[in-house]
Amino acid sequence: MSTPPLASGPEGPRALRPLLDTVLEALDEGARARGGPLPAGGPDVVAARMREALGEALPDEGDPHALRTLVRAFAEGAADPAHPRCAAHLHCPPLALATAADLAASALNPSLDSWDQAPAASELETLVAGALAAEIHGPGGDPGTAPDSLITTGGTESNQLALLLAREAHGGSVRLVVGANAHHSLPRAAWLLGLPDPVVVPAPAGTLHPAALDEALSHLAGPLLVAATAGTTDAGLIDPLPEIAARCAAHGARLHIDAAYGGGLLFSDRHRARLTGLDAADTVTLDLHKLGWQPVAAGLLAVKDRRDLTALRHRADYLNAADDTEAGLPDLLGRSLRTTRRPDVLKLAVTLRTLGRSGLGALVDQVCARAREFAALVDEHPAFELHARPALSTVLFRPAGATDDTVAAVRRALLTDGRAVLGRARLDGRLWLKVTLLNPVTGPADLAALLHLVAARRATLVEGHTPR
């Protein structure tokens, strides 16, 4: 084989074009072969097909058709979040625009650990991170203490960083206080950072209750970090942020708000007020690969006071030598715990600029409206029970009179059939089916068809038919 062509450089675009044609054709062929939201047949069937497509992972001699073969199999075996019946997780269908921008990021491959690998990317990141920070915390006055944000790989990394910054702000230790409704990545971050086990405040109604928090805080000593949630993963519930912020202020506790899911409401004129109080948090997690329609990864950690970020400062002579920094080369290493780092900011910048606040807000409004419509369909349907009116864009429901085992079996049967990808959530001691609407193209007819499908599948299970 001659030297394979490169993605950048003078020949880059010419080399990429036919390969992109191949990729796009293979995506199309794979999706057609799948014919639904996910491949039918369950894990064994999918695994066998993938094994067959791959053959030997590292053959002695290469195969020039591997791009087509593997992309086709990858697409055929995918759970496609752009399919209206793929609605389990906070797994958004990415915008074509953002995906195209991501191609440019891959082609040029800037790495944000030093200015000499990413001259324009570093400036773009500074600007966009600053603008998103201002969106959350306001513009700030003094540039030295103004809000800022870090681009991360997602909510998990953002939550880890929030805990790390809190620990460092308190001289090396902090106790995490979370509601029982908090995301699992928060206690895990405490474990990762060697912090004491978190204090868990019961949240029987699904949100962190200010009085219960107050009670917990009044019995705790030492530096504390309260983590509240704006948009729980299962029910989309938003903690009472202003009341929680007031309790934290009264007890001198630091506040982190995990708005990985709900943070997207900031773009919507209609829903933005539900995030009142977000700006009181010292740190905020936001995930634009959820209500932001970005390809993974697109996370953010916003800090109210950029001085908090000095804890991440780091020196490596080959990346940010002191004399280079003094001579004016931007020092980027302290904006992450990673070293080599992808310019995820490009797709974000392109999306924000192209759609604007109104365009993104319209997408947010659309999926929230779809969730309300789906909930209304469930509520009207005699064969289903609705958990609650949707808070964001997830709807929890279950077949009326079903056991938890039946609920679980219906979900798995639909997966195995390749006909729908629904989530599951255990709330109030019962198992629920979860529909997460993040697809702005999904229409009312799709929702009705989905509900009909669940009802039909449940009926066949009850009659004792084994899944295909």
Ligand SMILES: *Cc1c(COP(=O)(O)O)cnc(C)c1O
């Ligand atoms: C999704 C989610 C996370 C984790 O984010 P990742 O991007 O998956 O790492 C954290 N908190 C909440 C509330 C989430 O919904």
